[in-house]
Amino acid sequence: MRPSPISATVDFDADGVQHGFLKLPVSHDESAWGAVMIPITVIRNGEGPTALLTGGNHGDEYEGITALLKLANRLTAEEVRGRVIIVPMMNQPAAQAGRRTSPMDRGNLNRSFPGDPDGGPTKQIADYFTRYLVPMCDYALDLHSGGRTLDILPFAAAHRLDDLELERKSLEGAIAFGASTAIMMYELDAAALYDTVVENQGKVLVTTELGGGGTSTPASIEISERGVRNFLMFAGITEGEIQRPPRQQYVEMPDASCYVQSEHEGILEMTCALGGLVRQGEVVARIYDITRTGVDPVEYRASRDGLVLARRFPARVAMGDTIVVIGEMVDTLER
Numbered sequence: 001m002r003p004s005p006i007s008a009t010v011d012f013d014a015d016g017v018q019h020g021f022l023k024l025p026v027s028h029d030e031s032a033w034g035a036v037m038i039p040i041t042v043i044r045n046g047e048g049p050t051a052l053l054t055g056g057n058h059g060d061e062y063e064g065i066t067a068l069l070k071l072a073n074r075l076t077a078e079e080v081r082g083r084v085i086i087v088p089m090m091n092q093p094a095a096q097a098g099r100r101t102s103p104m105d106r107g108n109l110n111r112s113f114p115g116d117p118d119g120g121p122t123k124q125i126a127d128y129f130t131r132y133l134v135p136m137c138d139y140a141l142d143l144h145s146g147g148r149t150l151d152i153l154p155f156a157a158a159h160r161l162d163d164l165e166l167e168r169k170s171l172e173g174a175i176a177f178g179a180s181t182a183i184m185m186y187e188l189d190a191a192a193l194y195d196t197v198v199e200n201q202g203k204v205l206v207t208t209e210l211g212g213g214g215t216s217t218p219a220s221i222e223i224s225e226r227g228v229r230n231f232l233m234f235a236g237i238t239e240g241e242i243q244r245p246p247r248q249q250y251v252e253m254p255d256a257s258c259y260v261q262s263e264h265e266g267i268l269e270m271t272c273a274l275g276g277l278v279r280q281g282e283v284v285a286r287i288y289d290i291t292r293t294g295v296d297p298v299e300y301r302a303s304r305d306g307l308v309l310a311r312r313f314p315a316r317v318a319m320g321d322t323i324v325v326i327g328e329m330v331d332t333l334e335r
């Protein structure tokens with residue numbers, strides 16, 4: 001495989017704080033010899049572990065983007081032992097456009113891994129992470145949220161892995177993040193995720209969902225910022241005491257039945273609240289026909305007992321949209 005076309009303006013081995021770019025060459029009508037400029041901050045102080053902190057994997061997920069922009073501006077080299085690599089907007093063209101996917105090639109970065117140096121810009125970004133940045137790190141934290149189409153209960157998550165020791169450390173990291181909810185997450189499409197690339201390289205991966213609706217709130221930013229700080233302490237890179245809420249709840253997503261998806265098009269009425277408990281068979285949503293009166297709505301029912309982890313955010317709903325995600329409350333996520 002040929003080397004990545006992306007080059008970094010920062011020196012990953014230099015001590016101190018550097019703000020620079022990952023430069024991805026693109027040639028287009030407005031700029032014959034141009035580049036996509038992906039902001040990156042590297043903060044290093046001697047030997048120690050490396051944490052790779054990422055946001056904007058999807059361009060409309062602002063909680064992580066904002067928390068990482070704030071961290072990049074504030075974290076000093078003196079506070080660090082080892083190295084922190086911060087990329088607040090992994091898919092920069094998507095973030096620039098305020099969209100989940102890239103306007104350049106319609107690429108969804110978190111469905112483009114492991115990537116391809118000969119692919120479009122989104123696959124080229126994925127490939128750079130897979131072959132250059134992930135191998136540099138010991139710990140990776142990827143900050144997601146619902147974006148414009150989902151609202152999600154703030155949580156940090158790990159995945160069930162064949163490598164039990166890696167699973168245990170990743171779960172420890174997810175709990176240390178310090179959101180009120182920690183989850184063992186079931187992914188609908190794991191093969192093309194950033195998470196899978198990181199885990200396959202034997203690195204600790206904690207992923208998060210921190211709100212949604214294509215915005216942020218004081219509460220979601222506070223959880224995100226505290227979580228990032230906690231994660232750096234968990235990784236042994238900064239000093240201090242991990243701040244966890246007095247009570248954390250644990251949720252398992254055993255299989256795809258956690259996802260209730262629409263088989264109708266229309267107007268969505270949610271009848272359950274984000275973060276609320278539902279019983280199997282309970283009506284969680286109704287969908288109304290937008291074209292006429294006099295038609296009863298279609299009812300959607302909970303597929304299982306559990307906690308409402310996520311809901312569709314816009315009221316307009318189409319076939320195949322995820323309406324709610326229901327997780328199972330458990331006492332522990334350890335095996």
Ligand SMILES: [Zn+2]
Nearest residue numbers: 058061144145
């Ligand atoms: Zn996302």
